[in-house]
Amino acid sequence: MWIAVSAVNLALAVILGAFGAHGLKAYASPAKLAWWQTATDYFFYHALGLLVLGVISKTYTVLPIKSSFILIQIGILFFCGSLYLMALGLPRGFGAITPIGGAFMILGWIVLAWNAVKYAK
Numbered sequence: 001m002w003i004a005v006s007a008v009n010l011a012l013a014v015i016l017g018a019f020g021a022h023g024l025k026a027y028a029s030p031a032k033l034a035w036w037q038t039a040t041d042y043f044f045y046h047a048l049g050l051l052v053l054g055v056i057s058k059t060y061t062v063l064p065i066k067s068s069f070i071l072i073q074i075g076i077l078f079f080c081g082s083l084y085l086m087a088l089g090l091p092r093g094f095g096a097i098t099p100i101g102g103a104f105m106i107l108g109w110i111v112l113a114w115n116a117v118k119y120a121k
Helices: 002-023 030-059 066-087 092-096 098-119
Strands: none
Touching: 002 030, 002 066, 030 066, 030 098, 066 092, 066 098, 092 098
């Protein structure tokens, strides 16, 4: 399941990246295009990270990845989602959500590191 969710994330990242590169340029300001690009970059990085977590879950079955996976996925939704929404013209107030998403991403990676140390034997 983890690999399937990762694959969907990666497909969405490609779709949204293509939309930003081709469909959004016609009406978006440079700032909005930069927000879109940042969202797409982080979407790709973390979707690839989720894919790696999915592979790790198959290889190292003792290492729990569920909490890290969920935290990172929530981070993607909040961080990238808020930037995408602002780039589409919604109020800049959505920018207050962006650091919350970043915190979820960071926490997901820290939980993974904690579990890797905890279960390393």
